[in-house]
Amino acid sequence: MDTQVLISGASIAGPTLAYWLARRGATVTVVERAPALRGGGHGVDFRGAQMELLRRMDLLDAVRARETGMGEQRIVDADGRVRVRMPSAFFSGEVEIGRGDLAELLYERTAGRVEYVFGDHVTALHQDPEGVDVTFAGGPARRFDLVVGADGLHSGVRAAAFGPEERFRAFLGHYQAGFTMPNELGLDRTGLMYNEPGRGVTVSSGRDTAVAGVGFVFSSDELTYDRHDGAALTELVRRRYAGAGWETPRLLRALGGATDLYFDALAQIHLDGWSMDRVVLLGDAAWCAGPGGSGTGLAMMGAYVLAAELDAAGDGGHSLAFERYEAVTRKAAAVGQRQAKGAGAFLAPATEKAIRQRDRGYRMLSSRILLPLFNRITAGAANALTLDAYPESVPAVR
Numbered sequence: 001m002d003t004q005v006l007i008s009g010a011s012i013a014g015p016t017l018a019y020w021l022a023r024r025g026a027t028v029t030v031v032e033r034a035p036a037l038r039g040g041g042h043g044v045d046f047r048g049a050q051m052e053l054l055r056r057m058d059l060l061d062a063v064r065a066r067e068t069g070m071g072e073q074r075i076v077d078a079d080g081r082v083r084v085r086m087p088s089a090f091f092s093g094e095v096e097i098g099r100g101d102l103a104e105l106l107y108e109r110t111a112g113r114v115e116y117v118f119g120d121h122v123t124a125l126h127q128d129p130e131g132v133d134v135t136f137a138g139g140p141a142r143r144f145d146l147v148v149g150a151d152g153l154h155s156g157v158r159a160a161a162f163g164p165e166e167r168f169r170a171f172l173g174h175y176q177a178g179f180t181m182p183n184e185l186g187l188d189r190t191g192l193m194y195n196e197p198g199r200g201v202t203v204s205s206g207r208d209t210a211v212a213g214v215g216f217v218f219s220s221d222e223l224t225y226d227r228h229d230g231a232a233l234t235e236l237v238r239r240r241y242a243g244a245g246w247e248t249p250r251l252l253r254a255l256g257g258a259t260d261l262y263f264d265a266l267a268q269i270h271l272d273g274w275s276m277d278r279v280v281l282l283g284d285a286a287w288c289a290g291p292g293g294s295g296t297g298l299a300m301m302g303a304y305v306l307a308a309e310l311d312a313a314g315d316g317g318h319s320l321a322f323e324r325y326e327a328v329t330r331k332a333a334a335v336g337q338r339q340a341k342g343a344g345a346f347l348a349p350a351t352e353k354a355i356r357q358r359d360r361g362y363r364m365l366s367s368r369i370l371l372p373l374f375n376r377i378t379a380g381a382a383n384a385l386t387l388d389a390y391p392e393s394v395p396a397v398r
Contacts, residue, residue, distance in 0.1 A: 001025040001311050006134055006144040008122050009151035011038060012099070013283035013299035015106035017148060018114045019057065020307030028114045029144070031136065033121040033151075037107055039100035040180060040260050042213065043068050043206060045093030048383040050297035053304055054095075056392055059105060066101045068092065068206030073191040075359055078245040084359045091191070098206070099296070122147075125160045127277045146318055147279045148306075150299075153267060154227075155285035161276045172266040172290060174344030176217045177237050179258035183212040185247065193347075194246040195355050200348035201241075201248055214251050216241065217266070217347040225263075233263040266290045266344050268337050274330075275322035282306060287333035291347070293340030301385050302329045308390045332385035 001024040007014040010032035018028045046054060046063070054060040070092040075084040107116070117139065124135035125147060132147045149157025159165060183205045185192070191204030198219040205212045218240050226232060238252055255261070269288040274281045283299030306325045313321035349355045 002315055003027070003145045003310070004143075005029070005146045005148060006031065006122075006132075006142070007148045007150055008032075008155070008157045009149070009283075009285070010034075010107070010116060010118070011103055011150075011152070012044070012106065012296050013285075013303055014148070014150035015103070015110050015114075016057075016300045017150060017282060017303035017307055018110045019106065020304055021310070022110065022113045024307060024311045026310075028110075029117065029142075030110075030114055031117045031120055031122065033119070033156075035119040037100075037103060037118075039104075041099030041103075041262075042178060042215070043070065043092065043096045043204075044099050044102060044296040045091065045096040046297050047089070047093035047294075049386045050294070050301060051094055052387055053297075053301055056304070056387070057109075059109075060095075062105050063095055063097050063102070066097050066105070066207065068096045068098065069189045070096055070204065070206050071190045073193065073204070075193045075195070075362075076246065078194070080246065084363050086362055096206075102296075121151075122156050122160060125157070125279060127279065132278050145278065146310075148282055149279065149285040150282040150303075152284045153264065153269065153288045155281065157279065158269075158271075158281055158285050161279040162271065162281075168269050168271050170268045170270055171222050172268065172341065172344050174217055174219050174266040174348060175223065175263070176215065176266055176291070176347075177233070177261065177263045178213065178215045179255060179261045180211050180213055181251070181254035181258065183210055184250065184254075185212060187212060194248070195349060196244055197351050197355070198348055199241060199244060201244070201246065201251065202347075203247070203251065214254070217344060219344065219348055219350060222265070227263060230261055233261060234258075237263070268340070270337075274326045275319075278318060280306070280318075280322045280325070287330075287337065289333070289336040290340040291343040293336035293343075295336065295340075298329075298332055298336055298385060301332070301387070304387065305329055305385075305390065328389070329385060335384040 004027045005021055007018055007030045010030050014030050018030050021028050071088050073086045073091050074082045076082055120136050120138040123137050126133040131143050131145050133143050135141050149155045187205035188209055189206055194201045200217040202215040203212050241248055274286045282302055289295050305328050309321040309324045349358050
C-alpha cells in the first residue's frame with residue numbers, strides 16, 4: 001500500500017487508523033491541534049464485538065492493566081440516600097479505560113512508524129485528481145494522496161472539505177461539562193449521580209482513587225459561547241447550577257480551581273456522505289452520536305474497516321474503498337446515534353416525575369430477572385458492527 005495519508009486528530013480514532021495503515025505499508029502523518037498528547041478525559045468502555053478489535057491490536061492486556069475497575073453506579077437523592085443501583089456493565093462495559101490512558105497506549109504503538117505533528121492543524125484543502133494540497137496553521141503546506149478527518153465533533157477537515165459545522169450538526173437540547181478534582185467524597189471505583197429537573201451531576205473515581213471525575217449535564221436552548229474561554233465557561237456552569245443541592249456546592253468550588261474543564265453541547269453529526277474525493281471522515285467527525293452511543297469503540301472499528309478497504313482496493317482505489325467503508329459502518333453509526341439520542345433525558349430528566357420514572361425503570365432493569373435484557377440493550381451499538389468480513393491477520397509493514 002504505497003500511499004501517503006494525512007490524519008487530522010491524535011485522540012483515539014486517528015492513531016487507530018494510523019496503526020492499521022502503517023501495518024499495511026502506508027506512509028502516515030498525524031497532525032494534532034493540541035501541543036502534546038491529550039491526557040485525562042472520561043472513561044471509555046468496550047463491549048461485545050469491540051473486544052475482538054482490542055485482541056487484534058494486541059491491546060486487550062494493556063487496557064486491562066489500566067482499566068478503571070469501576071463497580072456499580074448509584075443514583076442518590078439530596079441527602080445522599082441511594083435510589084437506584086446500576087450494575088457496572090451499564091456504564092463501563094466489559095472493560096473500561098480512561099480516554100487519556102487509551103490515547104497514550106495507541107501513541108506508544110504508532111510513534112515509531114508514524115509521523116506526529118503536534119500544535120498544528122489543517123486550515124485549507126485543495127484537491128486535484130492526483131492528490132491533496134494541505135495548508136496548515138503553522139507548518140509549511142504539504143501534499144498527500146489522502147486526507148482523513150478524525151478530529152471530532154468540531155472537525156476542521158470536515159469544515160474545509162464539506163462546509164460549516166452548522167449544516168450537519170443536530171443539537172440535542174443539553175450541554176455537558178466535565179473536570180477532575182481531588183476525591184473528597186472518598187469514592188472507591190464507583191460513581192454517584194444526582195438530579196434535579198433539567199440538571200444532572202455525576203461524580204466517580206476509578207483506578208486512581210485520589211482523583212474524582214465530575215460531570216454536569218443540563219438542559220438548555222442553544223447557547224452562544226467561546227468554547228476556548230475557560231473562565232467564561234466556568235461562570236456559565238456556576239450560574240446554571242446555582243442553588244442546586246446534594247454535594248453540588250462543593251463541586252462548584254472545586255470547579256474554580258480546575259485546569260482541565262471540558263464543555264460542549266450534546267450534539268450529533270448527520271452527513272449524506274462521509275467522503276469527498278480524496279478526503280474521508282472517521283468517528284465523531286463523520287457521525288458523532290454523543291454519550292451512550294459507543295462512540296470510541298465504533299470509531300476504532302471504523303478505522304479498522306477503512307484501513308482494510310483501502311488495502312483491498314489498492315493504490316488509486318480510494319473511491320471504492322471509501323464507498324465500502326461507509327456502507328459497512330453507516331448502519332452501526334445510526335444505531336449509536338439512536339441509542340445516544342436519549343442520553344440527555346437520562347442524565348438530566350426534565351421534571352421530578354421524569355426523574356422518578358427513570359429511576360423506577362432502571363431499578364427494574366437492574367433486577368436479576370431483567371439484567372440479561374439490560375445487558376443486551378446497552379450492548380446494542382457495540383454489536384452493530386463486527387469484523388467477521390475482514391481477515392484477522394494483516395501483512396507486516398512493507
